[in-house]
Amino acid sequence: MLMYPIFITDDPDAEIEIKSLPGQKRWGINKLEGFLRPLVEKGLRSVILFGVPVELEKDECGTHADSDVTPVVQALKLLTKLFPKLLLAADVCLCEYTNHGHCGSKPDVFTPIPNHANGAPHLDPSASAKRIGEVALAYAKAGAHLVAPSDMMDGRIKSIKTMLIEHGYANRCGVMSYSAKFASGLYGPFREAAGSAPMAGDRKCYQLPPFAKGLARRAINRDVLEGADILMVKPGLPYLDIIQDCATLQPDHPTAVYQVSGEFAMIHAGAEKGVYDLRLMAEETVGSFLRAGASIILTYFTPDFLDWLDQEPLPN
Numbered sequence: 001m002l003m004y005p006i007f008i009t010d011d012p013d014a015e016i017e018i019k020s021l022p023g024q025k026r027w028g029i030n031k032l033e034g035f036l037r038p039l040v041e042k043g044l045r046s047v048i049l050f051g052v053p054v055e056l057e058k059d060e061c062g063t064h065a066d067s068d069v070t071p072v073v074q075a076l077k078l079l080t081k082l083f084p085k086l087l088l089a090a091d092v093c094l095c096e097y098t099n100h101g102h103c104g105s106k107p108d109v110f111t112p113i114p115n116h117a118n119g120a121p122h123l124d125p126s127a128s129a130k131r132i133g134e135v136a137l138a139y140a141k142a143g144a145h146l147v148a149p150s151d152m153m154d155g156r157i158k159s160i161k162t163m164l165i166e167h168g169y170a171n172r173c174g175v176m177s178y179s180a181k182f183a184s185g186l187y188g189p190f191r192e193a194a195g196s197a198p199m200a201g202d203r204k205c206y207q208l209p210p211f212a213k214g215l216a217r218r219a220i221n222r223d224v225l226e227g228a229d230i231l232m233v234k235p236g237l238p239y240l241d242i243i244q245d246c247a248t249l250q251p252d253h254p255t256a257v258y259q260v261s262g263e264f265a266m267i268h269a270g271a272e273k274g275v276y277d278l279r280l281m282a283e284e285t286v287g288s289f290l291r292a293g294a295s296i297i298l299t300y301f302t303p304d305f306l307d308w309l310d311q312e313p314l315p316n
């Protein structure tokens, strides 16, 4: 049930530490086998890939999200061959590939919109959903078993599912939707790792407001109607009620939870300060997701769990 998020960059020989995410790195394609083989031998079953283009040019519509030279497409092709039993998920978003750093197309970030918070961008929902659908199809063609749209544009699940069906990938690639993704303060280390912070404005226009329980429940149900196969709640710890809601609203769909970069960094920081033991707190938080009803957990602690699960339980 553990899925490991990994960052893949466009320098093939890169192995670059991410300061804000202890132990995590940006990997080049040539380093992936050496990095993943020992983990697969220890029992790693699934990964989710994030692309980090550094050299590739960013543009308005995120051309390199699905170009042949983009690191995620190359990594999917390679990992399919290297590890035929590893489940490959691919995050689908535009923010890593666009020059404006937003998750959709055509943001009008510089025009203030009446009645919007300062700097809220206005994105074109249908252009965005279409573009996201193209990117998802490219990842399915490259070998993704699951595509995971994290952009939060309206209509994207339907667009992706339609693309997959029309091109014959309906029963080869599933859709794991970031259904209840909140505009959280916990994404900072990820945005550093992926180089995906918005150039102007913020993501409040398309991610859910942290207090919006009803909107989250509606988004979960809407994604099911649009064809999602797995539903995700993100972040984890501050949203345990939403995990429980998701699991009870849609008992026939697996509920996934993303223990995000800020949660991981926070647990590490507290452990370094001597507030608690790292392993105990990792186990307690992941245990709370299971208790709330999740059955799939995306966590940067996955490699640690591969060791911890073989060790004696800790006293506490």
Ligand SMILES: NCc1[nH]cc(CCC(=O)O)c1CC(=O)O
Pocket: 091, 093, 095, 103, 150, 151, 186, 187, 188, 189, 190, 191, 196, 203, 259, 260, 261, 262
């Ligand atoms: N759409 C991009 C994306 N996909 C996953 C995360 C966050 C993951 C993490 O913090 O670990 C983000 C960042 C964001 O929305 O700003």
Ligand SMILES: [Zn+2]
Pocket: 093, 094, 095, 096, 102, 103, 150, 151
């Ligand atoms: Zn994004």
Ligand SMILES: [Zn+2]
Pocket: 120, 121, 122, 123, 205
């Ligand atoms: Zn808006």
